[in-house]
Amino acid sequence: MSTDVQPLPGAPVARPRRALSPWTRVGLAAVVAVAVVAGFLLADTGGYAEIVVPLRIRRLVALVLVGWAIALSTVLFQTVTGNRILTPALMGFDALYVLVQTVVVFFFSAQLFRDTDPRLQFALETLLMLVFALTLFRWLFTSGRYPLHVLILVGMVFATLFRSIAGFLQRLIDPSEFQVLQNLMFASFTTVDEDLVWVTAAVVAVATLVVVRRLRVYDVLALGAPTATSLGVDHRRETTRVLALVAVLVSVSTALVGPITFFGLLVAHLAYLLAGTHRHAVVLPLAGLSAVICLVGGQFVLERLLDVTTTLSVVIELVGGLTFIALLIHRARRNLA
Numbered sequence: 001m002s003t004d005v006q007p008l009p010g011a012p013v014a015r016p017r018r019a020l021s022p023w024t025r026v027g028l029a030a031v032v033a034v035a036v037v038a039g040f041l042l043a044d045t046g047g048y049a050e051i052v053v054p055l056r057i058r059r060l061v062a063l064v065l066v067g068w069a070i071a072l073s074t075v076l077f078q079t080v081t082g083n084r085i086l087t088p089a090l091m092g093f094d095a096l097y098v099l100v101q102t103v104v105v106f107f108f109s110a111q112l113f114r115d116t117d118p119r120l121q122f123a124l125e126t127l128l129m130l131v132f133a134l135t136l137f138r139w140l141f142t143s144g145r146y147p148l149h150v151l152i153l154v155g156m157v158f159a160t161l162f163r164s165i166a167g168f169l170q171r172l173i174d175p176s177e178f179q180v181l182q183n184l185m186f187a188s189f190t191t192v193d194e195d196l197v198w199v200t201a202a203v204v205a206v207a208t209l210v211v212v213r214r215l216r217v218y219d220v221l222a223l224g225a226p227t228a229t230s231l232g233v234d235h236r237r238e239t240t241r242v243l244a245l246v247a248v249l250v251s252v253s254t255a256l257v258g259p260i261t262f263f264g265l266l267v268a269h270l271a272y273l274l275a276g277t278h279r280h281a282v283v284l285p286l287a288g289l290s291a292v293i294c295l296v297g298g299q300f301v302l303e304r305l306l307d308v309t310t311t312l313s314v315v316i317e318l319v320g321g322l323t324f325i326a327l328l329i330h331r332a333r334r335n336l337a
Contacts, residue, residue, distance in 0.1 A: 067294070069207075072207070073249040074088060079280070087261070093254055099163075118193040
């Protein structure tokens with residue numbers, strides 16, 4: 001006997017809610033991002049908007065650039081690795097940055113950072129991280145002898161090595177020098193050189209144009225090496241290009257403001273949840289917009305609403321670390337089910 005409940009004659013029939021289209025979600029995220037940016041620029045100017053707003057624009061551009069670069073690099077890295085709990089930080093970029101700062105302070109002094117042209121520092125740090133990344137990629141990946149997961153494992157080993165050496169040297173540094181070094185170990189958006197911002201903007205713009213032209217290729221790469229190859233995509237060559245782009249984006253963003261380890265994981269996961277599709281034409285804009293909302297909105301909340309001096313990167317690392325742990329637990333439970 002059927003137990004289905006039939007609606008009464010003339011009663012309204014409930015219709016399932018229609019899900020928002022992916023592009024509608026991108027549009028809504030863009031509106032929220034614009035609102036957050038406007039609030040950051042115009043709120044609490046004290047009647048001196050013509051003076052305060054130009055001062056905030058440089059910081060805003062730095063926040064947007066870093067957020068966009070980290071979001072793009074993380075999503076692309078997860079595409080070629082086929083794993084959504086990995087980030088480019090696992091390759092050792094952040095650890096190498098901290099090691100460089102530590103070595104300079106240990107063998108010279110913190111005064112060297114004040115005396116050296118910021119543009120020269122930026123160029124040297126970016127070049128060093130790029131050389132490390134591209135050498136690692138060429139050694140392990142382009143030779144064809146090692147699978148991608150070996151590249152990731154070797155990167156994690158180097159990251160651990162860099163952190164161990166930096167930690168050992170930091171214990172030998174004078175406490176007053178270490179205080180200066182400690183400020184360099186966390187990302188800061190308050191003291192950003194204007195010239196470096198525009199150099200970073202040019203690099204990120206070029207990388208974004210390259211990404212936009214190859215969105216469909218990235219959709220195919222996400223299907224895995226066998227499927228991508230059967231569909232006519234040179235998986236090894238395209239993966240090498242993606243890793244080079246990731247190296248460039250992570251290097252310039254880290255050299256500009258400092259290391260942010262788990263931020264990319266946080267915004268990439270938000271983008272996957274909001275997108276409703278795996279197409280990179282939707283996921284990448286949502287990841288970038290989510291990054292802008294988190295960084296600019298977080299800075300606005302800390303400065304204007306809470307009136308605290310806590311570094312934004314500390315809060316981001318806390319939330320991103322908790323997200324990483326939650327993803328690990330969720331994956332473990334799903335594997336055991």
